[in-house]
Amino acid sequence: MGTFHYPNGKKVTSVTKTRSSSSSSVKKEVSYSNRGMSLEDDINQSNQFYLLTNKAIIHKKPTPVQIVNVEYPKRSAAVIREAYFKLASTTDYNGVYKGRYIDFEAKETKNKTSFPLKNFHEHQITHMQQILDHGGISFIILRFSSTDESYLLDSSYLVHYWKEQSMGRKSIPKGEIEEKGYSITNGYQPRLNYLETVDRVYFYPSL
Amino acid sequence: MGTFHYPNGKKVTSVTKTRSSSSSSVKKEVSYSNRGMSLEDDINQSNQFYLLTNKAIIHKKPTPVQIVNVEYPKRSAAVIREAYFKLASTTDYNGVYKGRYIDFEAKETKNKTSFPLKNFHEHQITHMQQILDHGGISFIILRFSSTDESYLLDSSYLVHYWKEQSMGRKSIPKGEIEEKGYSITNGYQPRLNYLETVDRVYFYPSL
Incomplete structure (x- = not known):
């Protein structure tokens, strides 16, 4: 896996609060996407x-x-002094629900009419297909941040659209996500009740 | 989760090959346990x-x-300049096998007669119990490095010994691991055929 430069530094927004002021390197401003x-x-x-x-x-x-590079100062915690972000070889989330293996990736876009496939990368698509092949539950959670709408889409559709990219289409039209995906309810506890949607799609589809 | 100082720096042995020679901090020697x-x-x-x-x-x-602390140099990859190791809240390995959720932790000891429980921590024990409760397969792989013997032990036993620590015993006797665990075969491809053992324990126990 190679080193990966997050183009907008977004991935580290939650962990860059205490940046050293003595550093002379160029730093980007943190920007929240919604x-x-x-x-x-x-x-x-x-x-x-x-x-x-x-x-x-x-x-x-x-x-x-x-x-x-790691420093081991006397009588205090080891400090990582040089490290780089790597491209993930799998998805971000996994675990067990009702005895089933659950695996998913979550992405948001500011686009209004389609979801750009550049939010994913080849390794992740391969991983999703493998999970499907081995009997796991694999999906993506897609959010359109301008309208705060979230959808669950089974990974089989993402794999399909990913392969079709070679024919020119670099995004999934929102209409197709609405048709083949399932909307996820926003709330307070939990804020995104995606397991309710998982129930509807994978456990009790006839309800 | 708090910052965790690995007492012997072992966790980072595989990633500290290119340490900067300009660093003036105290650095420990890398030591491989076998x-x-x-x-x-x-x-x-x-x-x-x-x-x-x-x-x-x-x-x-x-x-x-x-x-x-992260630096974003112009036209090159983001560099993490300050970071700390954290205590893991889960186990190191998970995935899907034959449609089942698989979750495990692997530890080795130089001890010859027992396996010290200090190789695990409370969060991991809690996690293992949760996995068992939700129908996942949860186990530990224990290696006695002096004799190169590896065992698979269902997490339920580890949870049991963990709770018994309050009564004074801080390790699992090797005899109990031999009795309640299952030996794992060393080989060339794969080097540690633990799924063969998983088959024997969780999928075809009657064979």
Whole structure:
């Protein structure tokens, strides 16, 4: 896996609060993609709620980092002094729900009419297909941040659109997401009740 | 989750090869716990083999890191300049095998007669119990590195011994691991054929 330069630094917004002021390098401003909470925050809060209410055991994987240089000061914690972000080889979230393996990726866009496929990368698509092949539940959560609408779409559709990219279409039209996906309800606890949608799609589709 | 100081720097042995020589901080020597490959290397190689042969989709989670300071140099990759190791809230490995959720932790010891419980921490025990409660397969792989013997032990036993610590015993006697666990075969491809053991314990126990 190669080093990956997040184009807008967005991935590290939550962890850059205490930047050293002595650093002379160029730093970008942190920009949140929506006014409220990010999709990642909503999912983390929801997973925490599911954990506390003993509904499902789903965790976000740590951000993959290539560590190059570590200092071991006397009598204090090891400090990583040089490291780089790596491209993830899997999806961000996985766990177990009602005895089933659950695996998903969550992305948001400011686009209004379609979801750009550049939000995903080849390794993730391969991983999703593998999960489907081995009997796991694999989906993506897509949010249109301008209207705060979130959808669950089974990964089989993403794999389909990904392959069709070679024919020119670089995004999934919103109409297709509405047709083949399922809307996810926003709330307070959990903020994004995606397991209710998982129930509807994978456990009780006849209801 | 708090910052965690690995007492012997072992966790980062595989990623500290290119340490900057200009750093003036105290650095510890890298020490491998056994002469051959580490248990982690063996499992990663085995998971890679399982992936390539389409037998199971099991990945190691990235090392959790608390990122404090990131530089964004012009026209090159973001560099993490200050970060700390965090205590993991889950186990290191999970994935899907034959449609089932699989979750495990792997540890090795130089001890010859028992396995010290200090190799685990409270969060991990809680996580293992949760996985068991939700119908996942949860186990630990224990290696006695002096004799290169590896065992699979269902997490329910670890939870039991963990709770009994309050009565004074801080390790699992090797005899109990031999009795309640299952030995794992070393090989070439995969180096540690733990799924053969998983089959024996969880899928075809009557064979």
